[in-house]
Amino acid sequence: MVNIPELVQQTNGFSDYNPMQQLVLQAPWDGKNMVVASPTASGKTIIAELTGLNSILNKRKKAMYTCPLRALANEHYTDFQDKYSKQQNIRMAVATGDMDSSSKYLSQYDFVFTTYEKLNSLLVHRADWLQQLGTLIIDEVHELDSDRGPTLEMIITKLRILNPKLQIIALSATIPNSDELAAWLQAELIQSNYRPVPLKEGVHYESTIEFKDNAREKTREDDPIEAMLSNTLEKKKQALVFANTRPRAESLAKQSAAVVQKFLTIEDKKELVKIAKKIENALESPTEQCKKLSALVQNGAAFHHAGLVQTQRSLIENGFRAGAIKTISATPTLAAGVNLPSFRVIITSLHRFDFGGMVPIPIREYRQMAGRAGRPKYDSAGESIVLCKNELEASAVMEEYIRGEMEPVSSQVGREPILRMHLLGLIASRFIFDTQSMDDFFSKTLYAFQYKNTDNLFRMLRGLVKELSELGFIEGEENRFWTTKIGSRVAELYLDPLSAADLIAALKKMDLNHFGALFALVDTTEARPYLNVKTKDEALVWEELQSRWAELPITSSEAMFTDTQLVQKFQTAKFLDAWTNETPEQQLLDDFNIQPGIIRAKLQIVDWLAYSAVELAPLVGAQQHTGLLSRMRKRLSSGIKEELVLLCELRGIGRVRARRLFNSGIKTVADVKQASVENLAKIIGTAVAITVKKQLGAEIEKGAKKKIDAQLKEQKTLFDHS
Ligand SMILES: Nc1ncnc2c1ncn2[C@@H]1O[C@H](COP(=O)(O)OP(=O)(O)OP(=O)(O)O)[C@@H](O)[C@H]1O
Ligand SMILES: [Mg+2]
Structure with missing residues (x-):
């Protein structure tokens, strides 16, 4: 038997647990289910290491x-891979994409890292190797x-049926009713208030920071x-600023830059020039946003924020970790689980846009944001400050958010649209x-x-069975039903059954063209949120929509009067x-008020x-229609007309x-x-021509x-002089 606690401690170089x-x-961690409820930054990932490695090395599961x-x-995945893969001969894989596959190749790996969605899709595809799973670690279980939530709840319920011996380890910093969760999971409960780095929470108003313990600064x-920023930088520390919208994150960054630049060293500047260049060139041709960020x-x-492409996000995170970037203004994209050197977190709003208006965020989300400050790897103290307009707001925030109790985690399975999709999946994979x-x-x-009374839920489920049968996705009767061929495929494809039904109706239309097919794809729950139309353009877009009505594969003529999102859907299809007609990216961004990350x-x-x-x-x-659709996929993936597909x-x-x-x-x-490579170089640049x-x-x-570069330069000079 391998001594796992010793191995993990040595590998991480920690002096103590x-x-x-x-x-x-001290608890029966090597076999029992476990719920670990402990503050942000308290080292819960180590519990994943302990239990995961124990399963693999000692139980051969x-x-x-x-x-x-x-x-x-x-x-x-990267962190575990670096620490254990070669050293302990453990095969690790990360799987977060391709939702239409049982990903059989994964059965060759010992330790697999997934998102909830991927794991559920593996279950819908009946990946049988999941039965060999010894331990499942669920992070951020709140x-x-x-x-x-329903996806996660389905995963847990299915796996417990499929694999009754499975050890489940559930981790969270923000789950006040952890006893209830532990009782549901028949798990050992580990509760702790330990936070290795003290986190001081406070509010800022009228040039004063007031902390929870009434201390003032x-x-x-x-x-x-x-x-607040100069105060942080004077302490030679870094700050993470949270904003509730993308434009606000950008304007805060602009404001921050003016302060930060005064604090930069020569080394910082050298490093920043390099990062900025990479950010500017992350896309094939830089957009205004790339230039602005750079x-x-x-x-x-x-x-x-989500408007950036992945490479840019990583460059920023790494630049911040390396200390050259001093401050990041982020939407809650950086709110959960990440380790960053932010001595101070500044929260500019506790509201977000939802249901057509501004609503207060849950206390749980506030705690997650605050918890990004003061992480043991980087700091020995941390502060999280909420900006308030005045004393009145400050005392409300102090009472409700900072001193207030988090809301208990409660099941969301009763939501009908989500339930419909999961029910079909459950029937397809024969759990039901x-x-x-x-x-x-x-x-x-x-x-x-949690609710004890399941009458409502059971009634809703019976209604959904009827509906799925009317849609043609299941057949049979009350005492035996199963998915039809098409129903199984819809479930595997992870589609909302109602969207799938609309999509199928559109496909059955004989005269589907490129634009009509695009509209059919957009006219689904999955494609939400649709693009907004500026008020001043609404009449114009509406007029165009009416003139192109015949092109749209809408089966009900009533949609024109009943579908409140029709204009937005049309705009998204446009x-x-x-x-796919090669409108330059910058023009798209301007015309449709959208950003590169959102486009992707x-x-x-x-x-x-x-x-x-x-x-x-x-x-x-x-x-x-398969030919048209396949070509369309290629055109969509690169944003091109058909003639460029092969290139x-x-x-x-x-x-x-x-x-070009x-x-x-x-x-x-x-x-x-x-x-010739020289000729290509003239058109697309030397490096790409060579590749x-x-x-x-x-x-x-x-x-x-x-x-070649020298040749091109010479030719250019000649040309300039001629
Ligand atoms: N025993 C230890 N001694 C020293 N450092 C530790 C110890 N355990 C964990 N750490 C370090 O603490 C940091 C934070 O750990 P981790 O990310 O696991 O926190 P967490 O509890 O998952 O927080 P969150 O709820 O925010 O996700 C990591 O950098 C980790 O290396
Ligand atoms: Mg964590």
């Missing part, structure tokens, strides 16, 4: 780590009480953000096959455990159409829907370079093969880049 971790080690964010799954009398980063400040098994299954959920996130979903449509078409007698398959060639090549007469891959040629099997001699 902390009090929370010791509580765990697989382990899995699951969490709500891709970024978090990746971060922990997410049970969120939009994705004066700040400068100018703008509160500037005052300029701010040169001054030591950055913004971070009649009314009895349906009631049995749902009696095991947290919902049943955006996708413009993207939208495209990913639409690609998924297009893939689903390709898969569903033959099952509903609509094979004639874009070359690595390094995106919509901009492909168009095409317009210079290089229209096919064969043309690229024939063209492309190499892909096509050409031998490129060492030092070629320098030579």
Whole structure:
């Protein structure tokens, strides 16, 4: 037997386990289910290491780590991989994408890192290796009480049925009713208030910081953000500022940059120039946002939100970790689980936009944001300050958020639209096959455990069975039902059954064209939120919509009067159409008021829907559309007209370079093969020209880049003088 506590302690180089971790080690951690409720930064990841490694090395069973964010799954995967993979001969993998696969290859790995969505999709695809799982670690388990809560609740309930011996380790900093959760999971409860780095929580108003313990500190009398930031930088510390919208995060970064630049050293500046350059060139051709961010980063400040592409986000996180970037203004994209050197967290708003207005955020979310300050790896103290307008607001925040009790985590399984999708998935994977098994299954959920009375839920489920049967996704009767072929596919594709039904109706239309097909993909729950139309443009877009009505695969003519989001859907389809017709990215951003990161996130979903449509078409007698849909997928993925599809398959060639090549007469891959590297270099730059040629099997001699660059320069000079 391997002594796991010793191995983990030595590998991490910790002198001791902390009090929370010791509580765990005194409990039957090596076999029982466990709920660990302890503050942010208290080292819960170590519990994942202990239990995961124990399962693999001592029990010869697989382990899995699951969490709500891709970024978090990746971060922990990389860290675990570095520490244990080679050293202990443990095969590790991270799986967060491809939702239409049982990912059989994963069965070769010992430790798999996933998001909740991927894990649920593995269950819907009946990945049988999940039965060999010894330990499942669920991070941020308070997410049970969120939009994705039902997915997590389904995962837990299914796995406990499928694999009764599975050890479940649930971790969270923000779960006040952890005893209830532990009782549901029949788990040992470890509760601790230990936080290795003290976190001082406070409010700022009228040039004063007031802490929870009533201590006060004066700040400068100018703008509160500037005052708080310079106060942080004077202490040679870094700050993370939270904003509730993307534009606010950007304006805060701009304001921060003016303060931060005065504190930069020569080394900082050198480093920042490098990061800024990479940020500016993260896309094929830089957009205004890239330039804006890059300029701010040169001054030591950055913004971070879903509008950025992944490379830019990582560059910022790493630049901040390395200490060159002094402050990040972020939306809650950075609120959970991450370790960053932010001595101070500044929270500018405790409201967010939801249900058409501003609503207060839960205390749980506040605690997660505050908890990003003072992380043991970087700081020996931390502060989280909420900015308030006046004393009145400050005392309310102090009472409600800072001194207030967090709301208990409660099951969200009773929400009908989500339940509809999960029910179909459960029938498809045969967890449910009649009314009895349906009631049995749902009696095991947290919902049943918390609410005791399940009458409403059971009634809703019966209604949904009827509805799914009317949609043609299941057949049979009360004492035995199963999914139809198309129903199984809809479940596997992870589609909302109502969206799938609309999509199928659209596919059955004979005369589907590119724009109509784009609209059909947009007209789904998955494609939400739709793009907004500016009030001043609304009449115009509405007029265009009416004139193009015949192109749209809408089966009910009433939609024009009943669908309140029709204009937004049309606008979203127009955006996708413009993207696939090579409208330059910057123009798209301006015309549709959208950002690169959002474009990519939208495209990913639409690609998924297009893939689903390709898969569903033959099952509903609509094979004639598969060609159109497959071509559309390619056009969507690169944002191109059809004639560029093949060129874009070359690595390094995106919509901009492909168009340049095409317009210079290089229209096919064969043309690229024939063209000289010098000629290509003139069109798409030397570095890319070399990569492309190499892909096509050409031998490129060492030092070629320098030579070609010199030639191009010479030609340019000649040209300039002629
Ligand atoms: N026993 C220990 N001694 C020293 N450092 C430790 C110890 N245990 C954990 N740490 C360090 O503490 C830091 C925070 O740990 P971790 O990210 O696991 O916190 P967490 O409890 O998961 O917080 P959150 O709830 O915010 O996700 C890590 O950098 C980790 O290396
Ligand atoms: Mg954590």
